[in-house]
Amino acid sequence: MDPITAHxxxxxxxxxxxHRDPVLRDLATAVLAGxxxxxxxxxxxxxxxxxxxxxxxxxxxxxxxxxEEYASLVGEAQNKLAELRRRLAADGxxxx
Numbered sequence: 795m796d797p798i799t800a801h802x803x804x805x806x807x808x809x810x811x812x813h814r815d816p817v818l819r820d821l822a823t824a825v826l827a828g829x830x831x832x833x834x835x836x837x838x839x840x841x842x843x844x845x846x847x848x849x850x851x852x853x854x855x856x857x858x859x860x861x862e863e864y865a866s867l868v869g870e871a872q873n874k875l876a877e878l879r880r881r882l883a884a885d886g887x888x889x890x
Contacts, residue, residue, distance in 0.1 A: 797882055798875060803832065817844045 795803070810822035817840055824830040835841055856864065 798879055801878065801882070815844055817841060 804826070807822045807826050810818050811826065813819050813822070821830065821835050821838065821841055825832060825835060830838070836845075859867070
């Protein structure tokens with residue numbers, strides 16, 4: 795996993811450790827502790843209903859945006875990733 799993806803995954807997992815859903819909290823904690831891989835999570839039967847609800851919520855959110863709004867958000871995300879790559883490269887932690 796490249797350093798940017800690893801950083802984003804870790805930040806997301808850290809946020810999920812405080813999620814209101816106990817299944818997500820437990821899964822995030824297990825991944826961060828090395829007891830589960832991200833691949834394990836995708837096949838975990840207790841995670842499926844929670845992940846499906848999250849995907850449905852994302853789909854509803856995405857459908858509520860115009861193409862222009864979505865393109866703007868994608869541009870913002872790309873800019874943030876580019877900045878993160880620059881910072882990691884400057885710190886010697888990135889391979890960008």
